[in-house]
Amino acid sequence: MDQLSERYLEDFVVGQTFGSGRLRIDGERAVAFAAEFDPQPFHLDEAAARRSIFGGMTASGWHTAAVTMRLLIETEFKPAGGIIGAGFDECRWIRPVRPGDELRVECELIEVRPSKSRPKQGMVKLRITTINQNDDPVLVQVANLVVPRQVTIAETTGP
Amino acid sequence: MDQLSERYLEDFVVGQTFGSGRLRIDGERAVAFAAEFDPQPFHLDEAAARRSIFGGMTASGWHTAAVTMRLLIETEFKPAGGIIGAGFDECRWIRPVRPGDELRVECELIEVRPSKSRPKQGMVKLRITTINQNDDPVLVQVANLVVPRQVTIAETTGP
Numbered sequence: 001m002d003q004l005s006e007r008y009l010e011d012f013v014v015g016q017t018f019g020s021g022r023l024r025i026d027g028e029r030a031v032a033f034a035a036e037f038d039p040q041p042f043h044l045d046e047a048a049a050r051r052s053i054f055g056g057m058t059a060s061g062w063h064t065a066a067v068t069m070r071l072l073i074e075t076e077f078k079p080a081g082g083i084i085g086a087g088f089d090e091c092r093w094i095r096p097v098r099p100g101d102e103l104r105v106e107c108e109l110i111e112v113r114p115s116k117s118r119p120k121q122g123m124v125k126l127r128i129t130t131i132n133q134n135d136d137p138v139l140v141q142v143a144n145l146v147v148p149r150q151v152t153i154a155e156t157t158g159p
Numbered sequence: 160m161d162q163l164s165e166r167y168l169e170d171f172v173v174g175q176t177f178g179s180g181r182l183r184i185d186g187e188r189a190v191a192f193a194a195e196f197d198p199q200p201f202h203l204d205e206a207a208a209r210r211s212i213f214g215g216m217t218a219s220g221w222h223t224a225a226v227t228m229r230l231l232i233e234t235e236f237k238p239a240g241g242i243i244g245a246g247f248d249e250c251r252w253i254r255p256v257r258p259g260d261e262l263r264v265e266c267e268l269i270e271v272r273p274s275k276s277r278p279k280q281g282m283v284k285l286r287i288t289t290i291n292q293n294d295d296p297v298l299v300q301v302a303n304l305v306v307p308r309q310v311t312i313a314e315t316t317g318p
Contacts, residue, residue, distance in 0.1 A: 037225035039232060040241045053243060053305070061244055062228050066196035066221045073198060082199045084212060085220050085252060092246035146212070 006080040008150040009114065009122035018075040018107040022133075023067055027099030030059040037062055058096040064103070064139050065091075068130045071105040077126070084146040086123070091141045095132070102133040110142070114149060122147045165239035167309040168273065168281035177234040177266040181292075182226055186258030189218040196221055217255040223262070223298050224250075227289045230264040236285070243305040245282070250300045254291070261292040269301070273308060281306045 034043035038060035042052035049057045073083060097103065111125035124147050130139040193202035197219035201211035208216045232242060256262065270284035283306050289298040 033225075037229045039229070042241060053240060060225075060228070062221070062225045066192075066219075066225065069219070069221050070196045070198070081212060082201060087251035088247060088249070090246070090248065091250060093244060 006078050007147075008080055009112065009124070009147045010150050012079075012109055012112045012124055012147065014109050014112055016109045018077040018105075020071040020075045020105045022102045022104045023071055025059050025063070025067065025097055025099060025101045025103065027057065030057070030063055030099055033063040033066075034060045054096050057099055059099070059101075061093045061139070064093065064097045064130060065141075067103055068105055068128060068139060068141070071103065071130070072107065072128060075105065075107060077107060079124075079145065079147040081148050086144045086146055089125070089142040089144065091139070093139055095136055095138045097132065097138050101138075103130055103138065105130050120149050120151050122149050165237050166306075167239055168271065168283070168306045169309050171238075171268055171271045171283055171306065173268050173271055175268045177236040177264075179230040179234045179264045181261045181263045182230055184218050184222070184226065184256055184258060184260045184262065186216065189216070189222055189258055192222040192225075193219045213255050216258055218258070218260075220252045220298070223252065223256045223289060224300075226262055227264055227287060227298060227300070230262065230289070231266065231287060234264065234266060236266060238283075238304065238306040240307050245303045245305055248284070248301040248303065250298070252298055254295055254297045256291065256297050260297075262289055262297065264289050279308050279310055281308050 031044060034040070041048035042054055043058065043060055046057060077083070106129045108127045109124055110127050113123055115121040115123060124145050126143045126145055128141045128143055129137050132138050190203060193199070200207035201213055202208070202217065202219055205216060236242070265288045267286045268283055269286050272282055274280040274282060283304050285302045285304055287300045287302055288296050291297050
């Protein structure tokens, strides 16, 4: 990891945006992911997929979410200590993701605040939109992430 | 899938609970999952993990979420047509998941309602708590799931 590009709470401002490159959803990988974590017939079998609400093969929503994490890591959003999620306020799968789709993420900081209880930490809210090759959103999340604060030597007297 | 056990919106009631068996988090699988979807040093390397906020190796939160889906599918919560997530109102990773942890889920229906716009569909809210072998919650989610309504023959005149 490039230490120089790591950022602290003080470096983040509401309205900052971050984007990723693209990652293609491979059909065989999507089936293998579903077989391990989401083994429902419509994720595993063409005929069952056609009969389902999706009308054809789709990646598990959890596969899309995991790929979104991978894409987020590749953006310039690089808090010191890594991307540490406390959770999500919201998460919506908007459209199915099909084999061969190419996904990317667009992110925007919508809140930046110090922690009330932990002086060396802050929290940011990041709206993460996962977008397909037609520029249609497929997944929208609002993530709560833990970000370290820049602490001076005088403050670092604890263990 | 056991067709007889499939349920429609009319079969679900607020307060119903569903539980799963246990699934062990394998350390090598956790590293492989992280290498593919969450390749941050603290998920890949023992020394980096010890220096991190987690103090040791942990599974990616997305691995925990994916395993939670797998466990949910194994419960008696079986809507006709499968478990179709529209999204989440809330998702919080409460505790780290360590290699060797044994996870299970406990679920409770907290809302059941017909769709306003789609007469053949309803929505349920399911609180899903993922719990480790010490009975401590590690992940809490409130999922919005699409569930079909039982339609009479008179209503099924469409294609």
